[in-house]
Amino acid sequence: MSTETSKETLGFQTEVKQLLHLMVHSLYSNKEIFLRELISNASDAAEKLRFEAVSKGDIYEGDSDLKIHITFDKDAKTVTIEDNGIGMTRQEVIDHLGTIAKSGTASFLSNMTGDQSKDSQLIGQFGVGFYSAFIVADKVDVFTRRAGEAITNAVHWSSMGEGEFTIATTEKAGRGTRIVLHLKEGEEEFADGWRLRSLVRKYSDHISFPVLMQKDTPALDADDEDGEKAEVSAVPEFESVNRATALWTRSKSEVKDEDYTEFYKHISHDFTDPLTWSHNKVEGNLEYTSLLYLPEKAPYDLWNREAPKGLKLYVQRVFIMDQADQFLPLYLRFIKGVIDTNNLSLNVSREILQKDSNVDKLRTALTKRVLDMLSKLAKDDAEKYSTFWKEFGQVLKEGPAEDYSNREKILKLMRFASTHTGNSEQSVSLEDYIARMKEGQEKIYYVVADNYNTAKNSPHLEIFRKKEIEVLLLTDRIDEWMMGQLFDFDGKSFQDVTKGELNLGQVETEDEKKQQEETAKQLDGLIERIKPVLAEQVSDVRVTHRLTDSPACLVLGDYDMGLQMRKIMEAAGQKVPDTKPIFELNPEHPLIVKLDQEPDEERFSELAKILFDQAQIAAGGQLDDPSAYIARLNKLLLELSA
Template sequence: MATAEKETLGFQTEAKQLLQLMIHSLYSNKEIFLRELISNASDAADKLRFEALADGSLYENDPDLKITITFDKDAKTITIADNGIGMSKEDVINHLGTIAKSGTAEFLSKLSGDQKKDSHLIGQFGVGFYSAFIVAERVEVLTRRAGLDKAEGVRWESEGEADFSVETIEKADRGTTIILHLREDDADFADSWRIRSIVKKYSDHIALPVMMEKQDMAAPAEEGEEEKKEENKAPEFETINNATALWTRSRADVKDEEYKEFYKLVSHDFEEPLTWSHNKVEGKLEYNSLLYVPKRAPFDMWNRDASRGLKLYVQRTFIMDDAEQFLPMYLRFIKGVVDSNDLSLNVSREILQQDPAVDSMKSALTKRVLDMLSKMAKNKPEEYAEFWKEFGQVLKEGPAEDFANKEKIAKLFRFSTTHTNVEAQDQSLEDYIGRMKEGQKDIYYVAGENFTTAKNSPHLEVFRKKGIEVLLLSDRVDEWLMGHLMEFDGKKFHDVGKGQLDLGELEDENDKKEQEELATANKDLIERVKTVLADKVEEVRVTNRLTESPACLVVGEQDMGAQMRRILEQAGQKVPESKPIFELNPEHSLVKKLDAEQDEDRFADLVEILFDQSHLAEGAQLDDPASFVHRLNKLILELSN
């Protein structure tokens, strides 16, 4: 066999790190290496089918795609071979020596050294080839890309340490052959029964035959008697997996374990899914779908540019990974497969964007996912709580993106409220409405920098006094969400920290009369405070929110809330100018002392302290903390003398 000079190249730094993590983080589940390599071989066959749609010569007179596994107990090797698309020399260097994926640095930064957590992340990142080094001390790859000359084959070899070698070889057949030279401790994998059981467990549902040498079912030879084999007889091979696309089978014929293992195949996740939905649609449109909800959020979920979407097949022919056109962005965590009979085989991402059939399928698949989540929330609340913890914030993007399903999405939301006063988000909007007071027309909420700030907000004082439940919002997206949700089940959302508080029928006439009297009686105080704060505030007024605190800040009805302002400021975006409304509680002893203060300089210091305290109670930072400290220290010294 003709060979070119061998090159020795170093692994990319990230690849080196990942190799070590693969070897050391996954030792308790070593057998997954075979699943990952078979999965890669299946993908290679899918890619060949797709490219051969435009160029049938790529089959090279060998259209029967398959994966073949052989082993040698004495040599301690396992060989996995496919006749898929194969790789060129450039492909080999790029794919087997470099992790050319966006988000690599973020991914590596999230690895903790905890075996269980890291194995989950490694699976998500989709670097299955490196799993070969879990059991192999040395790995050889022989490959040739379909369509290239047989003299353009490539041999890659590495011991999974610092470097790898690459050389050009002659390879008659297209595709890839991977030879694993097993470690001494893992030599037991070179066994027919062991390999068959692993394939059955993890890869039975691969829609491609996995072949192994046919087992001789005859009784073993007597001790000392040599086995008689016909010389030069080629070994017979048999298919050891089901080799039928799982999503095309009837639901009644598919076991839960098969669904779970197929999920791991399409998601590269090491954990089982939370739930799934398998459906066949017939009529105007014909397609099969198999959709999964993962247990854990992917490490790059908040990167909206990261690859996402379903595996797309057309008439069982693989078309593309990550077809994002079939689900909206807020459901980007869903994994699975869609197989259509109504799309053309030469479909591209651009054509998908213009095809009305895709819009219909997207609408139906979106409703199917929402129904799947609704069913989980109703029948398996503990599992749904797990889902909400992982994916709740991304689901909150839904009302802004999907007006047609706004109410359906909102039913899936979970919140903390003053009803339970615990940080766990476990109360639905339907729960809240079921507990609303007689005469209550609005759904009240307060948004804070974090749960503790929201729970202790002074704006809640009158609501606690009257026993009115309030949603406690502390996720970064919450205020933005409320700007799009607006109402639920005919009830409007009302931010208790915005505008003039009107409790409607929940406030009796005596309350309103008392409020008017307090405002009249404290007109002079209000004017004095306005003079001190001048252009720092939009307005100073008597409050009807506070029962325990001396003062609070209120946002104007049409102004942006404090939480949203902080998010925009942190992102370096321009924030619309607005001034807060300063509300005073004239019944509070501090405000009464303030009113009685005759020294105008001391009065001004006290007003500034109350104003700054109100900022702090909102979880905000002071513009001039040094002045606040100075005034507070001055007051303490005066009181101590």
């Protein structure tokens, strides 16, 4: 046993303490995943060594046979997982085993409820990795040496999984990492060869490196020819218990669904099943194999556009890099998977990837694969697609502006709430909408609001309900920005019902249009009286025929910024254009008729201002002077009660 030096005791990062406690108490029903996570880490270490060896052949130290060993000791109640991969330096051990450097940690922890089943699902979305060892072990020892480092520069890390860990310098002949789990009382089932073998085959059969376990031990004693006890060889024999073939290189016909599922969990460190996947091999001028997965749950850092993302990149089956983000556009950043190609060089770097024309070709092909996968899911399984849309729909809405060449495909994948559905579910596609358009309808109508109720109850929808014209109800924060990038779909232009003059085209008859013009002329006098009263608040006053129940509404100019976007920009401290809305009056509403007949100019002014403030509230806006509105309303109520 070598002497340890430079030993010190350090405290875990606060988030690690919380995560360890939650995992130990929430994942008791999924405890066997610890082996999958530790084997995945060992596999990653072997892949990183193989990549580094492309430019540094001597880093193999004469041992290029990469493998993972699993041993156990029933008497000592230990399980050991050992690899001869890249290994870690002292600082890397502190960084990787003492902290969680994953973005979204704070958000993850804030979502914890204390409910074990719900917390288990949340931990699954976050990924558990090395810390899963403490689900079954009350003490974990890690012995590791970085490839290329001296034998005396190995590191011993040890912890009871509570508030602190110790770290010391030690000796280790072979490079790589050995993890020793000291099993808790009651977890002895894992110090069993049959149990460990079954877990490897269940969770890690797809690992591309051999996972070796000791063969069943023969009888310890045997008589030789002279009757003496023969000594059985003390050298254990090991055999591979997994296929040790990269899953994506195998034919689709020989890969089971459970194999695909477990491979997803291996590359994503998520233990929820994926919604769907697409496995393809392409030969010709562009040669590549791709295995792309659609997760069921959004990660916590989904909205951080700077967070690490992308596919695992292999070149000729040699691992090159994690999270290669050059192969999919940003609006598809939720996709997980592997790309293995022969069209790139083994010494490729992130900088080289940005300049290689083959990367652009692969990006185009993979983007098409993902969009086709989503289209197929939408067609074949509406329930699963609804799950996808709830988790990732807002990210996909970035697509039309970022990827013009695929705009039509992306628009077909979008789902919206509408006046047709009668609920807040976003289940209406643009193709559904067009199929239900009224005869003579030329536009796709929509309204943008902060929430579903505000959108559903917008006064601008009144004429559309009367005419039974469907309107899309958009309530996501990205919606107004997105619609500003869109012009048409399938030959039908988009129209915000809160902007510009209302023109229903051929849906309205010539008699209706003529009647509207005559009615508008009758209110010319009223409009001229209102204009000076609201001159500071509005750009114009006019008669409208978009209202059937409300007395008035506010309308924006065709190119004015919408209310939702104004709120977002103001909240971000950005300046917004100084524009004024148009005040539109319903000529048939009793309040407008009464206002037209009001002889007292002061009272007329107060009533006009009340109607304007009400229209602003109905549009989801905020009053500039709420107290003045309340005072006017109270005065009116007192007059009515007198």
